[in-house]
Ligand SMILES: CC(=O)[C@@H](O)[C@H](O)COP(=O)(O)O
């Protein structure tokens with residue numbers, strides 16, 4: 168079974184647009200869990216353009232399913248994660264000015280740094296995941312770092328799917344997943360997954376533990392409603 172973790176960055180984007188507390192991020196997170204999602208993901212960025220660091224703290228009192236915090240492990244992020252102790256931390260190599268995440272880690276070039284950070288989080292009882300491209304060398308590098316899981320960066324798959332090249336798009340992900348499974352790494356995936364492309368991805372990738380989905384899920388909810396959309400994903404992930 169593949170768990171659905173809903174990324175609520177876009178709820179915070181909407182709230183911040185007016186400077187007040189509508190929509191109420193904490194209530195939406197609780198409702199998303201009530202509708203059946205198995206996790207909540209946030210990705211606070213240094214400029215706090217959507218999720219604020221205080222949101223990450225407040226959510227610890229609300230989230231009862233899996234709590235996943237994603238981000239670039241700069242000192243402020245590391246302190247936040249150690250303070251909030253989520254179920255899982257996902258390390259993402261975000262450039263400071265990137266509009267969204269646009270690459271996985273080079274797990275060979277950054278091996279020593281990532282090893283230290285992963286060790287710190289694991290010593291504090293936090294499950295770790297490293298965001299990587301569907302590249303078997305990067306998966307092997309992640310294994311050497313000692314992470315519990317990897318998160319496969321799925322933008323290239325989503326793009327290929329849109330261009331009617333789904334078989335071509337999925338192949339590197341199948342290869343990466345086979346290597347990850349053989350090395351005992353848990354497999355998560357995310358970025359640009361949607362109601363259209365999720366089923367083929369889930370059916371193709373062996374032992375997919377979790378997907379985190381935000382942008383498309385919130386857009387789809389404008390038409391179908393959050394409750395319906397979450398249940399549509401849950402059906403496709405069975
Ligand atoms: C790690 C990842 O794949 C991102 O999709 C991310 O969590 C979304 O971040 P933004 O909402 O800031 O685009």
Ligand SMILES: NCC(=O)COP(=O)(O)O
Pocket residue numbers: 174208237318356357358359360379380381382383384
């Ligand atoms: N880790 C990916 C994530 O949380 C959501 O990505 P997206 O669905 O907003 O592209």
